[in-house]
Amino acid sequence: MINKNAKLSKKLKRLVPLGIGEPLPLFVKSAKGAIIIDVEGRRFIDFTSGISTVNLGHANKKVVQAIRDQAGKFLHTAFMVAPYELYFQVAQELTKLTPGKFAKKVFFANSGAEAVENAVKIARKFTNRPAIVSFTHGFHGRTLLALSLTSKVKPYKFGFGPFAPEIYHLEYPYSYRRPAHCQTEDEYIDTLLRSVEEEFFKGVVDPEHIAAVIIEPVAGEGGFIVAPPRYLQGLAKICKKYGILLIVDEVQTGFGRTGKWFACEWSGVTPDLLVCAKSIASGMPLSAVVGRREIMDSVQPGGLGGTFGGNPICLAAALATIKEMKRLNLPKRAREIGEEIEKVFKYLERTPPSASCVVGEARGLGAMWALEIVKNKRTREPDAKLAKKLIRRLFDSGVMILGAGILGNDLRVMPPLTIQESDLKKGLNIINSLIR
Numbered sequence: 001m002i003n004k005n006a007k008l009s010k011k012l013k014r015l016v017p018l019g020i021g022e023p024l025p026l027f028v029k030s031a032k033g034a035i036i037i038d039v040e041g042r043r044f045i046d047f048t049s050g051i052s053t054v055n056l057g058h059a060n061k062k063v064v065q066a067i068r069d070q071a072g073k074f075l076h077t078a079f080m081v082a083p084y085e086l087y088f089q090v091a092q093e094l095t096k097l098t099p100g101k102f103a104k105k106v107f108f109a110n111s112g113a114e115a116v117e118n119a120v121k122i123a124r125k126f127t128n129r130p131a132i133v134s135f136t137h138g139f140h141g142r143t144l145l146a147l148s149l150t151s152k153v154k155p156y157k158f159g160f161g162p163f164a165p166e167i168y169h170l171e172y173p174y175s176y177r178r179p180a181h182c183q184t185e186d187e188y189i190d191t192l193l194r195s196v197e198e199e200f201f202k203g204v205v206d207p208e209h210i211a212a213v214i215i216e217p218v219a220g221e222g223g224f225i226v227a228p229p230r231y232l233q234g235l236a237k238i239c240k241k242y243g244i245l246l247i248v249d250e251v252q253t254g255f256g257r258t259g260k261w262f263a264c265e266w267s268g269v270t271p272d273l274l275v276c277a278k279s280i281a282s283g284m285p286l287s288a289v290v291g292r293r294e295i296m297d298s299v300q301p302g303g304l305g306g307t308f309g310g311n312p313i314c315l316a317a318a319l320a321t322i323k324e325m326k327r328l329n330l331p332k333r334a335r336e337i338g339e340e341i342e343k344v345f346k347y348l349e350r351t352p353p354s355a356s357c358v359v360g361e362a363r364g365l366g367a368m369w370a371l372e373i374v375k376n377k378r379t380r381e382p383d384a385k386l387a388k389k390l391i392r393r394l395f396d397s398g399v400m401i402l403g404a405g406i407l408g409n410d411l412r413v414m415p416p417l418t419i420q421e422s423d424l425k426k427g428l429n430i431i432n433s434l435i436r
């Protein structure tokens with residue numbers, strides 16, 4: 001029993017490709033709410049939510065029951081061959097939950113990357129334009145087109161080229177690392193927005209060539225960099241002016257995580273296409289593209305699809321997830337959790353640096369918060385090595401968190417929104433005292 005994790009570690013090394021990376025050194029036996037128990041009976045407070053996928057908590061009873069019930073009816077018919085009503089029920093919920101009072105349609109796929117790819121296909125078909133603009137620090141998945149949109153080179157893109165053509169990257173509004181000549185965030189936003197029209201459209205790609213701009217309202221893998229509302233509003237205005245579609249990637253930020261159902265609601269920006277996945281079905285593989293009806297309908301019959309997209313068990317899980325999230329008002333709970341994290345993280349940001357640890361910036365939105373670890377507060381030199389060490393030390397103390405950022409020096413915290421108050425406090429106390 002004692003060496004169970006070590007034994008499984010050996011199997012992992014033997015059977016799983018190195019490309020999967022280095023998971024946390026535990027093997028899961030069970031998970032419930034915000035607690036993960038490993039095969040040796042150790043208890044961990046989960047501040048990762050399966051990368052923001054179990055906002056409703058692990059193994060919610062109602063979701064598990066919905067999965068069981070649906071499994072007893074039918075597992076798969078392929079919606080494109082023999083459709084079923086569940087598809088419309090979840091689609092209807094998504095048209096109501098997503099921003100925008102116009103008529104919408106919904107397409108289901110299996111993963112975030114697949115939904116992103118389909119959003120790009122739809123945008124290209126509707127506009128009859130080829131180019132797509134994404135952002136530095138952005139992450140949109142690991143399939144070829146999604147990877148081409150993604151920013152971080154190592155390890156995500158390294159050695160996997162050539163990438164899909166007609167992808168262009170704009171600078172993500174990363175205020176903490178803005179150039180020195182922009183003294184305030186407002187000045188930085190103005191500079192960025194001006195440069196889209198004055199430089200990017202002139203020197204990189206003509207706006208009439210661009211089908212869509214795709215952006216995460218909070219760069220998730222990028223280290224929880226929150227795009228300022230004014231930037232998003234300015235970007236949406238530019239898109240509208242040039243007939244460019246705005247795609248918002250809410251794969252990580254969606255489903256209550258930021259304190260609203262979707263993070264773009266904080267800026268009042270309504271995208272033409274919204275991509276969601278992860279927490280939509282509490283861990284079952286389901287993703288969706290939700291968009292204006294006329295845009296969604298621009299694709300010829302048969303142009304969208306996939307064998308498993310809109311699998312009935314995943315949809316049953318999604319329907320139960322939405323019902324439970326509404327009943328518990330989890331977007332509101334995300335704001336409360338966020339306030340508690342913010343108190344601790346902002347305190348750590350203010351605390352004079354110890355010899356061995358410096359928190360450069362604490363930032364977040366709702367219940368997604370990050371600490372950027374640097375060697376020196378003034379120079380802001382990133383400290384990826386220390387960030388990695390802290391993740392390991394927290395794990396040893398029973399708290400699971402994730403790293404992030406293209407510089408590898410961010411610590412990400414995003415607990416399930418159903419976490420017990422006592423576990424939230426305990427986890428935050430452990431982070432607080434370890435970093436101090």
Ligand SMILES: Cc1ncc(COP(=O)(O)O)c(C=O)c1O
Nearest residue numbers: 111112113139140141220251252
């Ligand atoms: C913002 C964003 N988009 C897309 C993806 C890709 O989703 P998936 O891993 O389900 O393909 C992710 C995954 O982390 C993500 O965070």
